[in-house]
Ligand code: ADP
């Protein structure tokens with residue numbers, strides 16, 4: 341049962357210009373429902389490009405893509421945006437929380453934007469915060485929280501609207517090794533409890549070993 345599949349995806353920047361960079365040369369990859377896949381790549385290999393294409397933030401030049409059975413290549417711009425907001429959660433190395441809002445509000449806001457009633461949005465936000473162990477920090481603004489706490493809250497925000505697919509780019513990359521280990525554990529608990537499918541880019545082989553499967557991106561192709 342496949343959640344995400346990319347087949348023979350190609351992507352170049354500055355196409356047809358002297359500065360053309362071919363990044364993906366026929367990348368093929370799939371993530372099963374409920375599976376957590378580690379994406380390991382040397383710097384500059386095109387990991388961010390691949391995640392952006394998989395997350396409907398960027399388009400491939402050619403190839404096929406399906407998300408939970410839906411052919412993504414055929415979607416209009418509007419349908420792509422809708423699918424991205426509804427079905428995909430993103431986590432980056434830096435938390436990108438809104439500084440003027442509390443932890444709780446940062447998780448409520450994307451739900452309000454998605455039409456969820458305030459009361460339900462707050463209940464879900466509190467549940468998510470509890471699941472990653474930061475329930476007691478709900479009313480603090482990001483600046484008053486540790487790096488580990490900020491990142492746990494970013495995980496909750498990514499899951500706020502109940503996506504089908506989670507895409508993460510070095511989710512614990514800016515934390516010290518001990519904190520990174522704990523925070524990654526919290527992320528895995530959250531992913532497992534919600535049955536989410538995930539593609540998580542990391543340079544950390546210990547973290548990669550805790551996922552279900554590892555794929556490597558090299559020379560524009562995915563190697564198992
Ligand atoms: P990674 O995340 O693996 O470090 P990226 O996907 O960010 O790799 O980038 C892959 C290659 O594409 C790099 O050589 C990078 O310089 C180039 N690149 C990325 N984005 C752009 C862009 N918008 N315009 C031109 N080149 C880009």
Ligand code: ADP
Nearest residue numbers: 477483484485486487488489490515518519522
């Ligand atoms: P973590 O394990 O998440 O890295 P730390 O050891 O950095 O946590 O922080 C321990 C405690 O100190 C946490 O409860 C955190 O909220 C609090 N704390 C960390 N930095 C700040 C800060 N700048 N202002 C207020 N409280 C902070």
